[in-house]
Amino acid sequence: MGAVASLSTLGAAVAAEQLEILGGFAVAEGEQGFPAGTRTLLLLGPKEPGFWPHLTLQPEWDGEPDPVDRWSRRVIGRIACDLGAKAIFPFGGPPYHPFYQWALRSGRVWDSPVRLLVHADQGLMVSFRGALALKEALDVPPPVARPCEACAAPCLTACPAGALTGQGYDVPVCHGFLDGPEGKDCMTGGCLVRRACPLSQTYARLPEQSAHHMRQFHK
């Protein structure tokens, strides 16, 4: 592929793997916390519809642990290599790269009333498969207004265990609830808080995909 041409050619390259540029930002010369020479950071996540059927046809879907992360390493690693860029991943820690902070810096992802990140199009279902650190200063997708301002915030009251609310996330209470029969809906269809977001509801994610991640979260 050679040098990065533009955001749209890059968007097309990642779309071939059912990935989407969720946002990005300019990195100042010499800024710490990024690979040397980084001028632009782009965040990549699943592109719907079609991410899960694409992923489950890949060689990493082999019954061994961490297929999604292994696929992300191979595919995003190769895209980065083709571009002369560096791939960075949200997994593999601790320590972790601060994807949460990077997402906020993009201006296209916000902290929701329950603190979990919310994306302009994908809502609370947003997730990241990796980032590209580019040496070129590229135009990034423009910031958008925080979508929660005009929302009645059903996320605040959606958790049946009261574990994820405006008061924060009580992880042990969440796990305790998922252990019981009443946690089945969360386990098979995904977190009810994330599903309650009106933006998430307009964004096609298959329950199988959510169920896979819930099993990873609650082993």
Ligand code: B12
């Ligand atoms: C550790 C971690 C967790 C821990 C959080 C510990 C805590 N604070 O309670 C646990 C295991 C609980 C967790 C859970 C989940 N997480 Co998490 N997590 C991470 C991870 C790998 C590292 C965070 C970190 O330490 N960063 C470094 C420190 C210095 O930065 P920080 O900004 O202070 O990090 C804080 C936030 O990231 C926050 N946080 C992390 N996850 C979550 C989830 C919720 C619900 C909340 C409120 C806060 C929160 O906790 C961190 C420590 O305080 C990040 C990936 C990454 N590299 O950032 C994903 C990440 C933040 N998590 C994510 C997701 C999707 C989840 C789950 C929803 C997974 C799932 N089921 O699909 C679950 C929540 C369960 C549910 N309700 O469905 C997404 C964010 C998506 C979003 N919309 O906000 C990320 C970016 C991973 C990704 N690849 O996309 N996670």
